[in-house]
Amino acid sequence: MLNLVMQWLPLGISLIALVLLFVLLGRERKARLALEAKFSAMELVAKNARQQHESLTKQFNELRVGTMGMSQKMAEIAEHQEALADRQSEISMQDPDGRLYSRANKMVELGADINELMEECDLPKAEAELLMRLQQISQTRRR
Template identity: 45%
Template sequence: MMDWILPLALVAVGLTVLLSVLLWWSHRRFAQLERKCDALKLLQKAAQSTNDHLQREMAEIRTGALGVGRRVKELEQELELLSARQDEVKQNDPEARLYNRAMKMVELGADVEEIMRECELPRAEAQLLVTLHRRSQ
């Protein structure tokens, strides 16, 4: 009976050492994983903070863009109204119509005599229109 006690004791000691090493290794590995988990939690918290900040900025940008869009639309409507009024003033001003017609004739190559005759303009004004047109080219 004593013959098997020594080998059994050696196996028990070996198993105890092996279990102690495994326990030490498991504890060490658990500590490493716990540190990694803490680091990931910090990263997640920083990412969440950055995400919240970016969402607030996007909301501000969206609000600003809507305001700018409304203002652009108002300005476009105002420009259209002013353009329509300007066209109306041009149409109702007989002198402007004469000068517009005279400028069209100059652009089409009419001479001073023809402009004077068709638009009933004085020679000096007809010559001025022709001279201005030549300089602009």
């Protein structure tokens, strides 16, 4: 019997080794499939990230171009506003009555009464009253 066991022992060991080999190959295949699935998922994530990056780059470039255009337009508006302010100053210097009314308006803002306006600015009573009334309306609207 020992002789019989000794004859079949190499075959049994080979059979066990073969079974172990199939088990290990099965596990390796499962691990490889899991890694391939993870790799595919990572490729998809990378592809989506590239697409999003391209979209954001395009949006950024559009915003940059728009901002440059707006900056240029604002500079033009500032130049135009400065020219208008200069022109307004020139006109107010050429109009002595305008300076007189500006002074009278400033006096009203500082609290002058009708008599002071009439005396200091040489205004008729109706104009002094009108300036006082306009100042009151202006203050009421600010509140």
